Amino acid sequence: MHGHSTFEPKNGFVKWLEARLPILSFSHESFVAYPTPKNLNYWWTFGAILSFMLVAQIITGVVLAMHYTPESTMAFDSVEKIMRDVNWGWMLRYAHSNGASMFFFAVYIHMFRGIYYGSYKAPREVLWILGVIIFLLMMATGFMGYVLPWGQMSFWGATVITNLFSAIPFVGDQITVWLWGGYSVGNPTLNRFFSLHYLLPFVIAAVVGLHVWALHVVGQNNPDGVDIKDVKKDSVPFTPHATMKDSLGIAVFLLLYAWFIFFVPNYLGDADNYIPANPMKTPPHIVPEWYFLPFYAILRSIPNKLAGVVAMFAAIALLAFLPWLDTSKVRSGKYRPLFKIFFWIFAATAIGLGYLGAMPPEGGYVLAARLLSVSYFAFFLVILPVLGLVEKTKPVPATIADAVLAKH
Amino acid sequence: MASASTVEPTRRDFLFIATGAMAAVGAAAVVWPLINQMSPDASTLAMASTEVDIGSIPVGQIVTIKWRGKPVFISHRSPKEIEEAQNVDVATLRDPQPDSARVKKPEWLIVIGVCTHLGCIPLGHQGDYNGWFCPCHGSVYDTSGRIRKGPAPLNLAVPEYSFLTDTKVKIG
Numbered sequence: 001m002h003g004h005s006t007f008e009p010k011n012g013f014v015k016w017l018e019a020r021l022p023i024l025s026f027s028h029e030s031f032v033a034y035p036t037p038k039n040l041n042y043w044w045t046f047g048a049i050l051s052f053m054l055v056a057q058i059i060t061g062v063v064l065a066m067h068y069t070p071e072s073t074m075a076f077d078s079v080e081k082i083m084r085d086v087n088w089g090w091m092l093r094y095a096h097s098n099g100a101s102m103f104f105f106a107v108y109i110h111m112f113r114g115i116y117y118g119s120y121k122a123p124r125e126v127l128w129i130l131g132v133i134i135f136l137l138m139m140a141t142g143f144m145g146y147v148l149p150w151g152q153m154s155f156w157g158a159t160v161i162t163n164l165f166s167a168i169p170f171v172g173d174q175i176t177v178w179l180w181g182g183y184s185v186g187n188p189t190l191n192r193f194f195s196l197h198y199l200l201p202f203v204i205a206a207v208v209g210l211h212v213w214a215l216h217v218v219g220q221n222n223p224d225g226v227d228i229k230d231v232k233k234d235s236v237p238f239t240p241h242a243t244m245k246d247s248l249g250i251a252v253f254l255l256l257y258a259w260f261i262f263f264v265p266n267y268l269g270d271a272d273n274y275i276p277a278n279p280m281k282t283p284p285h286i287v288p289e290w291y292f293l294p295f296y297a298i299l300r301s302i303p304n305k306l307a308g309v310v311a312m313f314a315a316i317a318l319l320a321f322l323p324w325l326d327t328s329k330v331r332s333g334k335y336r337p338l339f340k341i342f343f344w345i346f347a348a349t350a351i352g353l354g355y356l357g358a359m360p361p362e363g364g365y366v367l368a369a370r371l372l373s374v375s376y377f378a379f380f381l382v383i384l385p386v387l388g389l390v391e392k393t394k395p396v397p398a399t400i401a402d403a404v405l406a407k408h
Numbered sequence: 409m410a411s412a413s414t415v416e417p418t419r420r421d422f423l424f425i426a427t428g429a430m431a432a433v434g435a436a437a438v439v440w441p442l443i444n445q446m447s448p449d450a451s452t453l454a455m456a457s458t459e460v461d462i463g464s465i466p467v468g469q470i471v472t473i474k475w476r477g478k479p480v481f482i483s484h485r486s487p488k489e490i491e492e493a494q495n496v497d498v499a500t501l502r503d504p505q506p507d508s509a510r511v512k513k514p515e516w517l518i519v520i521g522v523c524t525h526l527g528c529i530p531l532g533h534q535g536d537y538n539g540w541f542c543p544c545h546g547s548v549y550d551t552s553g554r555i556r557k558g559p560a561p562l563n564l565a566v567p568e569y570s571f572l573t574d575t576k577v578k579i580g
């Protein structure tokens with residue numbers, strides 16, 4: 001796509017560099033002249049918020065690693081030392097642990113945004129799938145990070161999650177022993193989780209690079225779901241428009257993040273994780289971090305080990321197939337009256353599953369979790385394929401400019 | 409069929425495939441240590457067996473000991489518990505096993521205390537069958553440690569053990 005301006009080097013050094021590594025003109029094309037649709041709303045600032053959170057996690061993580069000891073007899077104490085003795089240690093740790101929650105909060109909004117506005121549809125399938133890969137890597141990173149403080153929830157969460165692999169027929173047990181480096185979760189497990197927890201965020205950064213590359217090839221989707229036809233009429237340059245809007249989005253998001261760090265730093269955590277890991281005693285009620293709860297609820301709703309594990313992974317994997325499961329020709333949910341209703345049912349289903357994942361697996365909770373699991377899968381496998389064939393959609397504006405003018 | 413002279417494999421094809429095969433073997437030889445280093449190391453494998461004095465465990469009590477980093481339950485079963493374990497139609501069980509195949513002496517049940525669902529430690533003398541109840545996702549085991557209800561697929565595993573004397577067992 002042609003941008004709003006071209007990079008014209010004036011200074012001699014810049015010209016010299018441009019002839020050797022055109023990084024400045026590349027940045028100019030990507031973040032200054034890049035055409036962004038005129039009609040973007042604030043849900044589009046979450047990409048920038050996510051980039052910010054990734055950097056925040058890497059910076060706080062690297063400094064925490066300067067004080068943390070990945071050894072099972074010392075890990076818990078080293079985290080307590082960070083909290084009590086290390087200068088600003090409490091703040092850095094709270095920033096990192098709440099940062100993970102903020103990161104997931106932002107990614108869930110980002111994903112629901114994509115679903116509502118049909119951002120996964122052609123030609124953005126690869127962009128979407130790269131997003132699902134980032135989501136998986138984030139889950140692995142968050143899970144392994146939560147193991148590091150080596151509290152009771154760290155230990156038993158790690159036990160339950162690694163045991164998911166024992167459900168694999170025939171080789172499951174060998175795989176879990178290999179993952180643990182022993183016959184149960186122990187020091188070798190902690191050590192390798194630390195190594196991978198340090199590595200994966202950089203892998204995420206690399207995949208984010210591909211994600212943004214794919215985005216800049218196909219262009220951004222927008223609330224009306226029509227592509228840019230005339231750069232001058234339909235779009236505005238990235239800088240200053242998107243830069244400023246994203247900055248405001250990040251600033252408001254930071255208020256929430258700071259509120260968690262400074263006022264309720266342990267609200268999203270579990271008190272049991274301030275008890276050192278004890279391999280001889282399971283806490284009465286194991287709950288994963290809040291951002292895994294919907295998937296955990298699906299796992300528990302099925303009274304068969306293998307089927308439960310398969311359903312849980314399928315719930316995540318289905319996301320990657322959305323571009324083909326949704327058969328509607330109309331991209332944005334704004335022009336799909338029936339889809340809108342089912343979208344909100346789906347959002348309520350996901351939140352409901354999250355609530356049930358935190359409740360004990362008994363009585364009415366189990367039944368409710370089963371119903372909502374069915375509803376979750378039905379959205380992907382029944383509603384989306386069928387809706388595209390039967391729904392009567394509203395007329396879609398011809399261009400972004402028309403959509404914007406129609407509002408005024 | 410026409411003469412196959414043009415498609416006949418040449419010396420170059422042979423060398424190409426042989427070289428490729430050697431490269432694949434070499435790559436596998438390099439990758440294997442990188443994967444295998446994650447398996448339990450020599451010190452973990454060498455973890456000795458454990459000897460336990462069971463003379464002091466009263467009838468009706470379950471004692472938990474640690475073996476290979478895992479809990480092992482030693483249950484001194486009461487006559488009622490033994491009877492409950494034996495009077496079961498084995499064919500109706502999810503993981504069919506008679507009680508006699510799970511004990512060496514009926515009064516002593518020795519099982520690994522790891523739920524076969526996702527690895528939590530079940531609580532003794534609880535649940536509908538008065539055996540064990542797993543708090544994580546609600547699996548219920550009977551007085552023989554057999555799975556009766558809930559998501560776990562298998563009975564609590566019986567470790568290798570032997571009675572050294574009437575009051576001493578060696579586990580492992």
Ligand code: HEM
Pocket residue numbers: 054057058059060061062063064065068079093096097099100103138141142143145146147148149197198200201202204269
């Ligand atoms: C994708 C980005 C990341 C996410 C989502 C993430 C998530 C987490 C989580 C949830 C915890 C547990 C916090 C707690 O309960 O205390 C944690 C701990 C930790 N993370 Fe990360 N992390 C990320 C990046 C990094 C990076 C790049 C490093 C660099 C080494 C790092 C180093 C650590 C250390 C040392 C701990 C243990 C100290 C502690 O528990 O606070 N993290 N991480």
Ligand code: FES
Pocket residue numbers: 523524525526527528542543544545546547558559560
């Ligand atoms: S781990 Fe025991 S029921 Fe799931």
